[in-house]
Amino acid sequence: MNPKVVFWVPVGIRLAFLLGGAGLVWWWFGVEAGVAAAFAGVLAAVFIQLKYLYQLSEWLEKPESGRLPDGWGEWTDIFARLYRLRRDDEKNQAELTEWLARFRQAMHLLPDGVVIMDDVLFLEWCNPAAEEHLGLQQARDKGMRVTNLVRSPDFMDYLILGRYDQPLTLNFRGRKLVAHIIPFENRRQILVTHDITETQRAEMMRRDFIANASHELRTPLTVIAGFLEIAASMELDPETRAAHLKLMTEQSHRMQHLIEDMLTLSRLESVDHPMRPEHVNIPALLEQVLHEGRALSGGKHDISLEVHGGDVMGNMDELHSAFGNLVSNAVRYTPAGGAIRLRWEDTPTGVQFQVQDTGIGISPEHISRLTERFYRVDKSRSRETQGTGLGLAIVKHVLLRHSGKLNISSEAGQGSTFTVSLPKSLVSTNVEPAQAA
Template sequence: MNPKLLFWVPALLRLATVFVAGAVLWWLAGPIAGLALALAGAIVALFVQLSYLRQLGEWLNDPQSGRLPDGWGAWTDVFARLYRMRRDDERNQKELAEWLARFRQAMHLLPEGVAIMDDVLFLEWCNPAAERHLGLTIERDKGLRVTNLVRHPDFIDYIILGRYEQPLTLSLRGRKIECRIIPFENRRQILVTHDATDTERVEAMRRDFIANASHELRTPLTVIVGFLEIALSDPGLDGATRTAHLTLMTEQAERMQRLIGDMLQLSRLESDEFPLRRERVDVAALVESVAAEARALSGGKHEIAVEVDGPDVMGSMEELRSAFANLASNAVRYSPQGGKIALSWRRGADDLQFSVTDRGIGIDPQHISRLTERFYRVDKSRSRETQGTGLGLAIVKHVLLRHGGRLKISSTPGQGSTFTASLPNTSLPG
């Protein structure tokens, strides 16, 4: 049926009912009574309409679906439609609030900083990462101009020039912060920040590693190439000289082989393509084997003692052997002839410990924090004499990290050092 008819037909019927009742009373009791009844009916109808208009006005001041009246007559349909519309709005608002809460939670968890600014660079909102990167506080800085909050000449030039195709890298509070501005809508801009400090540090480490590795390989290659040139240019070298040259070339080739082997091992330890394969490791036998290798390297020049008072563990036999052997060989290389070296495996209060203690030259405290860096050497000349690659402690650190452990170093110059490979109790066999 036509919606207009649905409204007018009931209204006209109610009005006709009032007039018919007035006409009947007119016929029964006279014209005054009939007119009075018709007037009273019209007044009641008007009062009802005004009452519903008042209720509608009050509801519009606080439009909640649960507060709508039931209505009468045409108002029933009006209030029913308003109830449906308001219920849909409340559902949409609830969904919008949920999405907004999820968005804010996601923005809070993002490692990237996000700040929203208007077209004149006044701060409207930012997430915690942006607060950390730029030194902002949303409660304090909201509504302030970002260029007054981030007082860096390069940042201000970046804003003024408006060349947003490339990101801008700033040094703020000792960190490298990469900034990018993204215009959106007509009067909004997004400032995205990224902490590139670790990335730059890794890149610097990569450059240093390549430079150091190239330097380490260049030295033995120079020796080998030099002796080969001598041999080619002077076929009449006497046997003793030729033998000495071959011996030196062999030593340098072995040094390169050890260096390349250590670099490949480090690469495997850092790669996700080589996950840790756990097996039961007989640590007592492993320590005895490492001690035997250390005695062979020492050639009887050191006194090497072994103490084993700990359980077996779950881990990689090959990796743990490499870590323990590196610690033991370092003690042999950096201990003077006749020095004492102690290898021990014991269960600590809250961990498992393999310790190597020597009475060697010791290490100055300023060097200890850097000992596990690739190619870092306290005494470069002595390292060349001992034929070290400069990667041993880096290998130890990465092996322990893969096993959930850590390397502890204590040393006193002139008195000796103790290197402890600590493994967690979770390494114990189940």
């Protein structure tokens, strides 16, 4: 129906009632009484309209604090519509508040820093990652100019010059960050910071690993290739041929050990190979490690073992690899006639395996880097002893998978002590009284 018709029909009905009532008064009491009745009716209608207009005005001033009246006539429909609008608005406001809370939670959980600035670079909001990356504090720095808070010439030039087509890479507060400005609305900008410190460190480690591995493999391959060329180009006497074959065999074994160690490291670092704990018979394991150490020594060292601790839950192959690497290092870097003591014992916090030798020792400046891949204190001696440079890196990763720690105590010329500590949570059962070998 036409809205104009909807409006005029009830108005016409009310006017007809008013005029009909005034006519009846006129008929019974005369003209003056009829006019007075009509005037009183008009005044009453105006008063009612003014009353509802006033109530509407009061409600519009504070819609959240007042209740809409029920109304009369057309006002009933008006107030009903206003009530529905207010209810819809409250629903929309609740949804908006919920979405805003979710947005803020998402921004707080983002690993990248997010800073919202106005067109003159004053801080409006930032998330915790941005606070960590740039040293900002939302409560303290809100309303301050970002270029006054982040003291970096490259960063200030990037913001002030407004060349935002390319991101900026900068070193700030010990981190390497990639910063990017995104225009937002007409008078706001978003600064996004991404921390690439660990990514670059991992990439550098990968490049170093490939370079070192290539270098380690190239040396034995060069030796083998050289001897093969000599053998192909000339006749060799049996003694020379045997010496060449011996050297080639040694170099091939060196490559084999290197590749095996690299595969072991790769497996230890892979998330596709989670550790599956099993009961590890420590006396049996250490007896095997002792036997291998004595075989490698060839009777040149005094190697002994003491067991005064319990079995553990862990991966037997990985623990064998870690303990074996520690013992083989002790054999390689201890001169003939030296002593190597192996000891397994309970501690207040768990159990520990200790390898103590009377070898050449290590200067303090090298100790913190010993578990790095291919790091060697003396490269020439490492080649002589046929080490791959990966043994202690393997030990470190095995202990990481077993929640253990490696402590190194050493002094040049005074021998070394390598101590593996495993937590009490891995202890399984106690062994029978002290065993020694």
